[in-house]
Amino acid sequence: MAASNSIQIPVAVVKAGEGLVQTAYEHPWVVRFCHWLNTVSLFVMAASGLQIFRAFPSFGPKIPQHDLLNVPKFLGLGGWLGGALQWHMTFAWIYVATGVFYIAYQVFSRNYRQPLFVRRDLAGVWPMIRHYFFFGRKPPQTEVYNPLQKMAYTSAILFGLLSVLTGIVLFNPVQFSLLATLMGGFHWARVWHFCVLCALLLFVLGHLIMVILHGWNNFTSMLTGWKRNPEYLP
Amino acid sequence: MNPLESEMPDGPKPGNSRSLNRRELLKLSPLLVVGAFAIPRFRDPLLTAGVSFTDWASAKWFRRNHLAPIFANSEVTPLEKFYVNTYDVDDPEVDLDTWRLTVSGDVQRPGEYTLAQIQSLPKLTQNTRHICVEGWDAIGRFGGTRISDFLQYIGANRDAKFLYVECADDYYESLDMASALHPQSLLCYEMYDQPLTREHGAPLRLSVPTKIGYKQAKYLTSLRVTDVVPKKGYWEDQGYPAYYGL
Numbered sequence: 001m002a003a004s005n006s007i008q009i010p011v012a013v014v015k016a017g018e019g020l021v022q023t024a025y026e027h028p029w030v031v032r033f034c035h036w037l038n039t040v041s042l043f044v045m046a047a048s049g050l051q052i053f054r055a056f057p058s059f060g061p062k063i064p065q066h067d068l069l070n071v072p073k074f075l076g077l078g079g080w081l082g083g084a085l086q087w088h089m090t091f092a093w094i095y096v097a098t099g100v101f102y103i104a105y106q107v108f109s110r111n112y113r114q115p116l117f118v119r120r121d122l123a124g125v126w127p128m129i130r131h132y133f134f135f136g137r138k139p140p141q142t143e144v145y146n147p148l149q150k151m152a153y154t155s156a157i158l159f160g161l162l163s164v165l166t167g168i169v170l171f172n173p174v175q176f177s178l179l180a181t182l183m184g185g186f187h188w189a190r191v192w193h194f195c196v197l198c199a200l201l202l203f204v205l206g207h208l209i210m211v212i213l214h215g216w217n218n219f220t221s222m223l224t225g226w227k228r229n230p231e232y233l234p
Numbered sequence: 235m236n237p238l239e240s241e242m243p244d245g246p247k248p249g250n251s252r253s254l255n256r257r258e259l260l261k262l263s264p265l266l267v268v269g270a271f272a273i274p275r276f277r278d279p280l281l282t283a284g285v286s287f288t289d290w291a292s293a294k295w296f297r298r299n300h301l302a303p304i305f306a307n308s309e310v311t312p313l314e315k316f317y318v319n320t321y322d323v324d325d326p327e328v329d330l331d332t333w334r335l336t337v338s339g340d341v342q343r344p345g346e347y348t349l350a351q352i353q354s355l356p357k358l359t360q361n362t363r364h365i366c367v368e369g370w371d372a373i374g375r376f377g378g379t380r381i382s383d384f385l386q387y388i389g390a391n392r393d394a395k396f397l398y399v400e401c402a403d404d405y406y407e408s409l410d411m412a413s414a415l416h417p418q419s420l421l422c423y424e425m426y427d428q429p430l431t432r433e434h435g436a437p438l439r440l441s442v443p444t445k446i447g448y449k450q451a452k453y454l455t456s457l458r459v460t461d462v463v464p465k466k467g468y469w470e471d472q473g474y475p476a477y478y479g480l
């Protein structure tokens with residue numbers, strides 16, 4: 001069993017070529033399923049969202065209209081506003097359903113202890129930042145995720161939640177008028193919705209860089225669940 | 235016990251590495267269903283179903299007596315800054331003197347109604363937000379007759395499902411009965427305390443603060459109370475959501 005003070009990860013010894021290696025079951029089926037389904041949804045939501053934004057690329061008044069940025073056509077999905085709305089409104093449900101399924105699984109399986117950033121992780125944040133950005137010594141890895149990773153994954157879930165809440169206000173600002181008021185009204189909800197998109201895109205960018213830096217073994221673990229010789233195993 | 239087997243009490247039981255990985259990978263195969271969105275034959279019905287589901291959900295959480303926000307006069311967008319769509323630049327050439335609203339369908343008193351008849355009903359003036367599907371919004375001052383009052387006036391069957399309106403500029407719209415009966419839904423003949431200007435749909439338009447902008451049809455010429463609409467609406471028939479409540 002993996003030595004870990006937060007969650008027990010199933011570990012096995014398997015044949016690899018001539019020898020034996022330790023391998024850890026890091027990602028249960030539901031987590032992997034949600035990860036890849038959400039990859040598709042997030043891509044569709046971002047691209048169709050940018051196409052919707054092309055219809056009125058501003059956060060100011062309609063008259064006079066000051067365009068904030070013109071999103072290139074090739075980044076959009078759906079071809080025109082109506083088409084983009086169809087993609088956005090269809091995948092919104094897949095996006096929400098995936099999120100609900102994921103969070104319900106994490107809570108009921110108690111697997112949330114693997115990615116959730118908690119107070120105990122706070123002390124480990126600065127050493128990780130020093131290691132990543134300022135050539136500091138690498139702190140020993142005792143769990144599947146280091147504190148900074150946990151912080152990133154927990155933030156991503158919060159951004160996901162905020163993307164849904166701001167989106168609901170944009171879609172139905174009258175029925176969800178209380179939520180709209182909390183966001184500063186319809187106008188501001190549109191700004192927040194866009195900010196959340198930027199935050200999620202930044203997360204994805206950082207996530208991709210880290211996966212590339214950590215290699216193939218790290219990538220395949222999100223497909224098969226198993227990671228060979230993870231450094232936190234003795 | 236096979237030394238290659240795991241000692242864990244539960245969780246997946248590994249055999250050799252390759253078959254183990256193959257088995258785990260196969261568990262993700264249901265994800266291939268999403269690939270249907272890449273095939274045009276399946277994509278279009280799927281997206282249509284997605285929009286229909288959105289419309290259905292949106293109609294479910296519509297609250298009949300929940301009011302849209304009302305704004306102070308100081309918050310109202312000046313009339314000259316209230317955007318008019320480019321197709322409204324074309325004059326539909328409505329003759330205001332001979333204009334009538336043709337009422338038909340599931341009503342006790344069908345026929346032609348003058349603007350004076352509509353204006354004889356109680357007038358409601360309210361500052362509400364108009365939201366365009368494009369994403370911009372403007373707060374306007376709208377005055378008119380409650381649609382529910384007019385429906386009573388013409389003896390409409392309130393259990394019918396839709397109002398269907400046609401316009402002088404060949405625009406047309408459908409409006410579900412629950413939204414039509416909402417206390418803020420207007421047959422609007424005034425904006426900014428003045429009779430509607432030509433660009434804003436003179437002499438009569440819809441103002442439904444619980445609906446997206448393209449449902450607020452201008453230049454109304456006919457109104458039909460019906461269970462079955464011949465068409466969903468000008469933009470809806472090109473792919474926009476038909477319900478689009480706010």
